[in-house]
Amino acid sequence: MDIKALQIEARSAVKKAQNTNDLEEVRVVYLGRKNGKVITLLRSLKDMSLTERRQVGPKANTLRHELEELIKRRGNELQEKNAAMNVDVTRPGDKVRVGHLHPLTQIEREVRDIFTSLNFSVLEGPEIESDYYNFDALNIPPNHPARDMWDTFWLKQPSIKKDKSLLRTHTSPMQIRYMETHKPPFQIIVPGRVFRYEATDAHHEVNFYQVEGLMVGEHVTLANFKYIVETFLQQLFDGDVQFRFRPSYFPFVEPGIEVDIKLPKEHHRQGGTWLEVMGAGMVHRNIFNAVRYDPREVQGFAFGMGLDRLAMIKYNIPDIRLFYSGDLRFVRQF
Amino acid sequence: MKFSYTLLKQYLPELKNKQQLIDALNMHAFETEDADGKTIDVFLPPNRYSDAASHIGIAREIAAILKHRRTNIPNISYRLTKQRIPQAFKVLVEDKKLCPRYCAQLFENVRVKQSPVWMQKILKENGLRSVNNVVDVINYVMLETGQPLHAFDADKLTDSRIVVRSAERREKITSIEGIEYVLTPETLIIADGKQPIAIAGIKGGTDTEVTKNTKRILVEAANFDGVSIYKTAKRLHLDTDASQRFSHNMHPELARIGLARAAVVLQDVVGAHPSELYDTAPKKSVMRTFSFDINWFNSFIGTNMRARDAYASLRRLGFGVNGNKISIPLLRQDIETQEDLAEEIARLSGYNELVSQPPIVHLSPPEHDNWFPFRRMVRDILSGLGFDEVYNTSFVGSGDTSLVELANPISEEKRYLRGNLAYSLLENIRENLKYYDEVRLFEVGHVFSKKEEYRMLGIAIGTTQNDYFFELKGVVTSLLQGLGLTDFDFMVQEDDGAAVTVRVDGKHIGELRRLDDRRSIVELHMDVLREVVSGELSYEPFPKYPAVMRDISFLVPPQARIGDIVQAMQLVNEHLIQDIDLVDEYTGADADRQSITVRIRFRADDHTLNTAEVDVEMERVVVLLQNSFGAEIR
Numbered sequence: 001m002d003i004k005a006l007q008i009e010a011r012s013a014v015k016k017a018q019n020t021n022d023l024e025e026v027r028v029v030y031l032g033r034k035n036g037k038v039i040t041l042l043r044s045l046k047d048m049s050l051t052e053r054r055q056v057g058p059k060a061n062t063l064r065h066e067l068e069e070l071i072k073r074r075g076n077e078l079q080e081k082n083a084a085m086n087v088d089v090t091r092p093g094d095k096v097r098v099g100h101l102h103p104l105t106q107i108e109r110e111v112r113d114i115f116t117s118l119n120f121s122v123l124e125g126p127e128i129e130s131d132y133y134n135f136d137a138l139n140i141p142p143n144h145p146a147r148d149m150w151d152t153f154w155l156k157q158p159s160i161k162k163d164k165s166l167l168r169t170h171t172s173p174m175q176i177r178y179m180e181t182h183k184p185p186f187q188i189i190v191p192g193r194v195f196r197y198e199a200t201d202a203h204h205e206v207n208f209y210q211v212e213g214l215m216v217g218e219h220v221t222l223a224n225f226k227y228i229v230e231t232f233l234q235q236l237f238d239g240d241v242q243f244r245f246r247p248s249y250f251p252f253v254e255p256g257i258e259v260d261i262k263l264p265k266e267h268h269r270q271g272g273t274w275l276e277v278m279g280a281g282m283v284h285r286n287i288f289n290a291v292r293y294d295p296r297e298v299q300g301f302a303f304g305m306g307l308d309r310l311a312m313i314k315y316n317i318p319d320i321r322l323f324y325s326g327d328l329r330f331v332r333q334f
Numbered sequence: 335m336k337f338s339y340t341l342l343k344q345y346l347p348e349l350k351n352k353q354q355l356i357d358a359l360n361m362h363a364f365e366t367e368d369a370d371g372k373t374i375d376v377f378l379p380p381n382r383y384s385d386a387a388s389h390i391g392i393a394r395e396i397a398a399i400l401k402h403r404r405t406n407i408p409n410i411s412y413r414l415t416k417q418r419i420p421q422a423f424k425v426l427v428e429d430k431k432l433c434p435r436y437c438a439q440l441f442e443n444v445r446v447k448q449s450p451v452w453m454q455k456i457l458k459e460n461g462l463r464s465v466n467n468v469v470d471v472i473n474y475v476m477l478e479t480g481q482p483l484h485a486f487d488a489d490k491l492t493d494s495r496i497v498v499r500s501a502e503r504r505e506k507i508t509s510i511e512g513i514e515y516v517l518t519p520e521t522l523i524i525a526d527g528k529q530p531i532a533i534a535g536i537k538g539g540t541d542t543e544v545t546k547n548t549k550r551i552l553v554e555a556a557n558f559d560g561v562s563i564y565k566t567a568k569r570l571h572l573d574t575d576a577s578q579r580f581s582h583n584m585h586p587e588l589a590r591i592g593l594a595r596a597a598v599v600l601q602d603v604v605g606a607h608p609s610e611l612y613d614t615a616p617k618k619s620v621m622r623t624f625s626f627d628i629n630w631f632n633s634f635i636g637t638n639m640r641a642r643d644a645y646a647s648l649r650r651l652g653f654g655v656n657g658n659k660i661s662i663p664l665l666r667q668d669i670e671t672q673e674d675l676a677e678e679i680a681r682l683s684g685y686n687e688l689v690s691q692p693p694i695v696h697l698s699p700p701e702h703d704n705w706f707p708f709r710r711m712v713r714d715i716l717s718g719l720g721f722d723e724v725y726n727t728s729f730v731g732s733g734d735t736s737l738v739e740l741a742n743p744i745s746e747e748k749r750y751l752r753g754n755l756a757y758s759l760l761e762n763i764r765e766n767l768k769y770y771d772e773v774r775l776f777e778v779g780h781v782f783s784k785k786e787e788y789r790m791l792g793i794a795i796g797t798t799q800n801d802y803f804f805e806l807k808g809v810v811t812s813l814l815q816g817l818g819l820t821d822f823d824f825m826v827q828e829d830d831g832a833a834v835t836v837r838v839d840g841k842h843i844g845e846l847r848r849l850d851d852r853r854s855i856v857e858l859h860m861d862v863l864r865e866v867v868s869g870e871l872s873y874e875p876f877p878k879y880p881a882v883m884r885d886i887s888f889l890v891p892p893q894a895r896i897g898d899i900v901q902a903m904q905l906v907n908e909h910l911i912q913d914i915d916l917v918d919e920y921t922g923a924d925a926d927r928q929s930i931t932v933r934i935r936f937r938a939d940d941h942t943l944n945t946a947e948v949d950v951e952m953e954r955v956v957v958l959l960q961n962s963f964g965a966e967i968r
């Protein structure tokens with residue numbers, strides 16, 4: 001075999017070796033002490049004529065050194081490759097730090113996104129209110145038992161102020177504040193923290209969140225209210241919702257309505273039973289009078305719902321106090 | 335308010351069972367729950383006490399809802415008496431505003447004993463204890479009609495007089511239960527010729543109560559001003575069946591109705607003979623009339639009802655219909671507007687039956703308020719940086735005089751409104767370190783001072799072993815940068831080595847504090863921050879020319895502050911010096927020096943800087959370090 005051909009063959013064989021076993025085979029084939037092709041060639045030199053020996057000898061030696069070098073290099077390559085392939089990919093991934101948004105933040109975003117998609121605007125209001133905005137303007141007169149529907153935290157304050165200050169018991173004062181400065185038609189929601197003077201238990205907290213809704217125009221009807229609320233609750237609870245609309249009473253609406261929902265048992269801890277989720281109704285004409293709208297020209301609906309309650313239903317949370325516990329074992333589940 | 339199924343069933347023989355009753359009320363009238371046994375619990379709206387705080391009223395509702403044709407609801411009739419002064423007793427009402435009507439009737443031949451079992455049973459279903467036949471009838475008639483009544487032993491009334499007046503200061507009365515109340519002039523009382531015998535509309539006194547020896551009774555059926563009763567009941571902490579009802583402004587006619595019914599039942603059950611009757615306001619009450627427009631109704635509710643169906647509903651509820659003129663039953667004081675009539679019609683057909691309709695509105699651009707997108711961004715940036723969000727209560731227990739105090743705190747731990755978020759966040763850290771080695775938290779919420787209410791952001795880190803103050807400082811930097819801010823700094827506080835003031839556009843927006851080597855916290859004013867965030871992110875072309883980096887190491891006295899040094903170095907050439915990073919700091923064995931290495935990045939906007947240019951700047955940096963900070967260059 002001529003040396004040139006042997007060189008080409010050997011080089012290609014080294015290149016083709018895909019692992020150390022292959023490479024060892026290649027080495028044996030060409031450089032093996034017994035039958036290695038190059039070694040055999042070198043051994044056969046002694047049987048050659050001097051001229052032949054001078055011609056072939058150096059080339060054969062060079063080839064031997066070249067192959068040794070190539071095999072060594074290829075060996076290193078294969079070893080590196082091997083190392084890269086030999087990682088245990090079944091090991092668990094690193095713990096990457098990620099922050100969790102509070103479930104009330106998350107549900108408020110959902111509520112807000114649904115309503116903004118229905119062309120509602122979103123506003124906020126102060127947590128400290130006057131008794132005018134929290135009660136009087138909402139058709140809840142002083143010294144009337146209707147006020148007992150809202151157990152109120154009052155603030156200590158200097159007596160110079162005319163209005164008494166309190167922690168708002170609902171987000172409804174924003175109905176008045178908004179209408180005082182805006183003209184219909186409009187549709188708004190107002191999420192925010194509210195306060196009730198009541199004993200704390202799994203379903204009651206001294207502070208919690210509400211979302212107020214208000215839609216006023218020339219032709220806004222009770223049937224429109226049903227449409228908006230059904231659309232909203234269906235989107236929030238992914239479609240599978242049954243509704244019940246019942247008469248109720250709130251001084252700032254007439255008629256007053258309570259909305260119950262029933263969710264499938266399979267998905268919700270509180271499924272299968274009727275759950276009160278919303279108080280609502282058509283805006284009372286005394287409210288329009290208080291903000292100097294003409295009740296003969298405008299009508300509309302208002303509603304209020306507890307955000308904590310919606311979150312408890314949606315995320316199967318059994319105790320409202322968890323929201324305000326600051327416990328990361330809770331927050332990190334969301 | 336509790337109602338007896340037995341009595342309702344007696345009125346409404348067509349009633350199938352308790353559940354039918356509960357469902358009917360729930361879906362068409364009032365929220366109702368099944369209480370134990372034969373009792374139901376109705377959440378009566380405050381404006382329906384006149385007509386519906388009674389078994390008769392509830393029975394009328396049910397009959398209207400379920401379309402019962404045959405009922406045994408008692409028909410109460412009476413004639414208005416002529417204003418004739420009775421011989422056997424006198425009634426004097428001093429304040430007609432606080433007591434618009436006072437009816438009283440004398441009954442003779444009273445024999446006090448136990449009441450019949452059927453009556454005791456109905457009282458029991460309503461949570462009332464049986465006392466004797468007279469008291470039981472008085473209570474029973476209240477349950478039937480809704481009118482609270484009271485029976486005095488007529489022979490114990492000094493001078494046979496009833497005076498309705500304000501109490502005198504320090505006047506006293508002992509209730510039937512034997513509790514003594516010291517009265518004030520704000521309290522309206524019923525007195526005889528000598529002393530108080532009842533707290534008007536709330537509670538009777540023991541001196542004139544009916545006993546087994548009673549032979550003649552004077553039955554009171556009166557009407558009192560709601561506000562006055564409400565206030566007195568609150569003041570005396572006396573919440574009674576009567577005060578509940580009177581607080582809700584009952585119709586004055588109900589007094590006469592109640593007395594008429596009492597006369598019938600007292601005759602039937604006690605065998606008492608009705609005698610003289612006195613009524614301070616024997617005027618005929620006039621029914622109010624509204625005109626009703628079916629087109630308006632349909633455009634209000636969003637339905638398409640025929641007028642005659644609407645009228646049929648109103649008739650079932652006892653309204654009079656004459657053309658489109660609707661007359662309102664006397665006791666339905668809640669009906670004040672056409673919307674009230676609309677409610678009656680709509681609820682009787684049922685809100686569930688109403689077909690939903692999408693509103694037709696003009697599209698309007700939503701109110702532009704950058705608060706929500708701003709807060710959303712803040713929360714997203716912080717949670718992205720690995721911080722968990724918490725919500726804490728708005729109340730705190732201890733505080734200084736700057737805090738807003740509640741007039742009626744629910745407990746000592748909730749006496750004040752929070753003036754910061756830090757207090758609760760540190761508490762959160764303490765609690766959570768029981769379960770985690772590192773705690774990163776934030777909260778967005780309202781806090782309060784005596785002057786104002788404002789919105790804050792609190793961010794805190796707490797660990798069991800490491801000091802993350804500089805991480806928190808970096809988080810604030812990332813947050814502000816993420817909000818599109820560039821002009822901000824952390825300013826040293828002269829008197830406080832552990833904190834820096836965070837400033838944006840020169841405005842103080844908060845404070846970053848290292849509490850100790852485990853805990854750091856920052857509070858930022860969200861309202862101020864929101865104002866300075868214009869929010870527009872804007873593209874800057876990539877730099878065209880390469881930057882040149884130079885490191886410089888130097889020794890400075892330990893009191894030299896790195897922040898000051900870096901800031902001063904920056905000012906050496908604001909155009910060419912792009913950035914300065916702290917590469918290394920080290921306080922060696924030689925504790926009176928600290929060794930600092932910084933890397934300065936030079937870059938020009940318009941050409942590639944050459945070595946000579948950078949050398950000039952470096953020389954100025956060296957001079958600055960030596961002259962201003964006493965540095966020794968290494």
